[in-house]
Amino acid sequence: MGRRETREPMPGRYPVTFGEVDLLQDLDRPSGWVVSKDGVPQSYVDLDDATYLDFEYVRLMADVIDLLDEGPLDAVHVGGCACTLPRYVAATRPGSRQVVAEPDEGLVQLVRDQLRLKSVPRLKVRILDGRTATAGLGDASADLLVLDAFSGATMPIDLATSEYMGDVARVLRASGTLLINVADGKGLAFVRRVLATVRGTFPQVVLLAEPGVMRGRRFGNLIVAASRVPLPASDLTRRAAGGLTQARCVYGEDIVNFIAGARPLNDGDAVVIPVPPPAVFG
Structure with a gap:
């Protein structure tokens, strides 16, 4: 039997493959840790409770996952x-098999060393960018792609x-x-x-988002859930409103109205990707 990871994380600034990240302890929740890069919070994990989700957009993603068919x-x-989210899925759906694609090898090693990544069962991490990793997955091999x-x-x-x-459709x-996390601001x-x-x-x-973000009044995260079969939109509406x-x-005909004739994105398109105003992260 392998030894349980007991090393306590050490807050500080760490070099990773693509720059540096800060590892910060939650002063209100000692088992909570934030990984931040260039002042932008990237992840929050609670090492004692994988079901505790601090970021609002992650809770919305978890709402969708919770309403999928039961089981691993x-x-x-x-x-x-x-x-x-891999930690959350492992905790709420025991027996799940998960693959994570993350191109920053130094970041993965930091999370292994400091945030007990090896304790997550049946999780494989591949040091690859998203397109390459997805291309290497088998047809119809996944129930969920985040x-x-x-x-x-x-x-x-x-x-x-x-x-x-x-390619995502091929894998699913x-x-x-x-499930997609998209960040956008004024006008959306x-x-x-x-x-x-x-x-x-x-x-x-x-589409799920906090009302101010959904109206394009402030920069923030919006969650897109998509499938080839009907999604539990009514249940999601109730859960989102009560959380x-x-x-x-937003779903159904309202999604069509929301898109309002916007053009799909294709490889090679020149696109201005929204960035948050400085005040968003202090």
């Missing part, structure tokens, strides 16, 4: 950092195109679910194009 999942996570990949505060455009969505089973032009792109491959789409986040849920 074969899950793929494009973008890893501290592996908050796309939460950022370079600093911006989403890599190559993970938002029609060509990539086609017929009833599989895609980028998320409208992401939605138009996703709907070109997955006819069932739901700590108090989020809105």
